[in-house]
Amino acid sequence: xxxxxxxxxxxxxxxxxxxxxxxxxxxxxxxxxxxxxxxxxxxxxxxxxxxxxxxxxxxxxxxxxxxxxxxxxxxxxxxxxxxxxxxxxxxxxxxxxxxxxxxxxxxxxxxxxxxxxxxxxxxxxxxxxxxxxxxxxxxxxxxxxxxxxxxxxxxxxxxxxxxxxxxxxxxxxxxxxxxxxxxxxxxxxxxxxxxxxxxxxxxxxxxxxxxxxxxxxxxxxxxxxxxxxxxxxxxxxxxxxxxxxxxxxxxx
Numbered sequence: 001x002x003x004x005x006x007x008x009x010x011x012x013x014x015x016x017x018x019x020x021x022x023x024x025x026x027x028x029x030x031x032x033x034x035x036x037x038x039x040x041x042x043x044x045x046x047x048x049x050x051x052x053x054x055x056x057x058x059x060x061x062x063x064x065x066x067x068x069x070x071x072x073x074x075x076x077x078x079x080x081x082x083x084x085x086x087x088x089x090x091x092x093x094x095x096x097x098x099x100x101x102x103x104x105x106x107x108x109x110x111x112x113x114x115x116x117x118x119x120x121x122x123x124x125x126x127x128x129x130x131x132x133x134x135x136x137x138x139x140x141x142x143x144x145x146x147x148x149x150x151x152x153x154x155x156x157x158x159x160x161x162x163x164x165x166x167x168x169x170x171x172x173x174x175x176x177x178x179x180x181x182x183x184x185x186x187x188x189x190x191x192x193x194x195x196x197x198x199x200x201x202x203x204x205x206x207x208x209x210x211x212x213x214x215x216x217x218x219x220x221x222x223x224x225x226x227x228x229x230x231x232x233x234x235x236x237x238x239x240x241x242x243x244x245x246x247x248x249x250x251x252x
Contacts, residue, residue, distance in 0.1 A: 034171065147178065177196050
C-alpha cells in the first residue's frame with residue numbers, strides 16, 4: 001500500500017514550514033525590527049488580508065492568545081467569506097476597493113501595515129499597497145513570489161496595473177506557495193487537494209510575532225500580550241490593558 005494521503009499532506013506541510021524557516025529567517029527578523037519599533041512607541045500595527053482566505057492571516061495574529069495586543073486586524077466585510085464567497089471574490093477583484101478600506105481605517109504616515117495575500121495579485125491587495133505607499137505607511141507583505149510571477153498578466157484577478165504585492169512592500173515574507181495552492185495528488189484525479197497557504201502564512205506571521213516580542217523584551221520593554229480567556233486568570237490579565245486599546249483598535 002502507498003502512503004496515506006493524510007500522511008502525504010503532513011509531510012508536505014512539514015517540508016514547507018522547514019523551507020520557510022531556513023529561507024525566510026532574515027526577512028522575518030527584518031520585519032520583526034519594524035514591528036518592534038512601532039510597539040516601543042506604543043503605535044498600533046495593522047494587518048490586512050484582502051481576499052477570501054487571506055483574511056485568516058489577519059485574524060491569526062489579532063486578539064490571539066500569545067499575540068501582541070498592538071495588532072489591529074483590518075476585517076472589512078467586503079472580502080470576508082461570511083458575506084458570501086462569490087461576493088468576496090468579486091469585491092477583491094474590484095479596482096479602488098482596497099484604497100477605500102485603508103482610508104476607512106485611518107492609516108497615516110509612519111504607520112505600519114502587514115498585507116497578507118498568498119497570491120499577491122488581486123486588485124484589493126494592490127490598491128491597499130499603493131495607497132499605503134502614497135500615505136507614507138511602512139509595509140510588510142506576506143505573499144508567494146513564485147505564485148505571482150507565474151500568474152499571467154491578463155488574469156482577471158489582477159489589478160489594472162499588473163503589479164505584484166512583493167514589488168510594492170518594504171519587506172517581503174515569501175510564503176512560497178505553489179501555483180494553485182493545493183499540494184496533494186490523488187490517483188485518478190487531475191486536481192490537487194489540500195491547500196498550503198494558511199499553514200504557510202500562519203507560520204510566518206506567528207514567527208514574526210515571536211521574534212518581535214523577543215526583540216522588545218531584550219531591549220527592556222515588556223509588551224502587552226493577550227492571554228487566553230479560556231484559562232484561569234485570562235480575563236483578569238487582559239482586563240489590565242483593555243482601556244489602553246479601546247477606540248484605537250477598530251474591531252476590539
